[in-house]
Amino acid sequence: MAETKANNSGATDGSGYGDYDFIVVSNRLPVDRVTGEGGGNSWRRSPGGLVTALAPVMAKTEGAWIGWHGAADEVLKPFDHDNMRLVPVELSADDVELYYEGFSNATLWPLYHDVIAPPEFHRTWWEVYKAVNRRFAEATAESAAEGATVWVQDYQLQLVPKLLRELRPDLKIGFFNHIPFPPLEIFAQLPWRRQVIEGLLGADLVGFQRPSDSSNFLRCVRRFSGHTIKSQHVNIRTDDGDRICRAGAFPISIDVDQINQLAKSPEVIERARQIREELGNPKTVLLGVDRLDYTKGIQHRIKAYGELLEDGRVTVEDAALIQVASPSRERVESYRLLREEIEGAVGRINGTYDTLSNTAIRYLHHSYPKEEMVALYLAADVMLVTALRDGMNLVAKEYVASRTGVNGALVLSEFAGAADHLKQAILVNPHDIDGLKDAIMRAVEIAPGESTRRMRVMRRQILQNDVEQWSQSFLRALDGETLGKTAGSGNE
Known part of the structure; x- marks a missing residue:
């Protein structure tokens, strides 16, 4: 790229436009900082599915990614990495506390997850959320070429579409909400509900994980804005003329090729054998893999498993549960209390049922590389995903993709x-502990033929709908294709 691009966020020709035809905007940049042995810093690509989905698009276009680089009170100039222009947005320590930990994750996150935990509404948080969203919009406006496509990601940046449209009406703007969108009756609690709806309506296309999320959004638009809605189209009247914002479901998926390759790797297969051996080679290995979050239903899963041990329906000699709970938002009090609650429950169960040779629950409060995660998937006979509310849950899809032997439950x-x-x-209501116990036992005792039949159907669905298909379907719809041709309905 030209040298001038290395010294600013993109605008180089005095026209007011930047250089980049395709821009992704997210809370975080798609890289993590790595400190070398000599103390020097470098960057490596983050492991998330979003990065995997959009990297090919970046490579084919003049692409830029705008987001925070992860360190508070540090100013970085734009830089290049993996065929992408990365444009850091500065966040102060106060911004992180009020915009991210506060409004995003103590107001919006619980509200959008059906108020599993009570949301907090603070005007100071809202003011900082607005200011940070404006900062992201301004950085995007400076970087985008004339007529560029901009794809804004997730609930931290819901005001960016409208702010960006005011700055750059020439842009094509998409927004994708990775978490659930709540029903009208819950969303109505938000004091700034109208402003958030108007912020999202700045996009040409708003995407959601499920058709129900899209329907919830359109109900809220109808209630809290004066715009006319017909089917999935919102007609927005402005002083410059009418325009349309569309809403639809575009369920995200995983990098199937990566999971398949790892599942067939001799090193990963050997590691899976070692995991079972380290557990004492039980007849059945059960697995839960979650970020430590109150939406994941980890407490319900552990309670159900503890009762199965108490009832004698499983024993530590025949079965073992591995629970991976990766650290999450550890500075937030509710998450610290959740960790204490879960670790206390695990300790009580293990103290009651462990033997010298066997452990009831192997609890791991760590994050693991993808190779280790796939080894865990291969080692597990039963995968337990008991979320109380989840936009998608890619762990479930990764487990299915890893089962190249077409077995498991x-x-x-x-x-x-x-x-x-x-x-x-085996679908379950995690609030129904007795039903959850029965579902776990059904999975443990499933006949090999039924297990193979079920897994084969699920693998086919995932192989046909990977993460690249997700990104392409959204971008085609943003380009104007009919929503019904591109948006996954989940009924394949």
């Missing part, structure tokens, strides 16, 4: 978006 919450697609899973 998936117990899946009906409140996870993945339940729309993995209909051959």
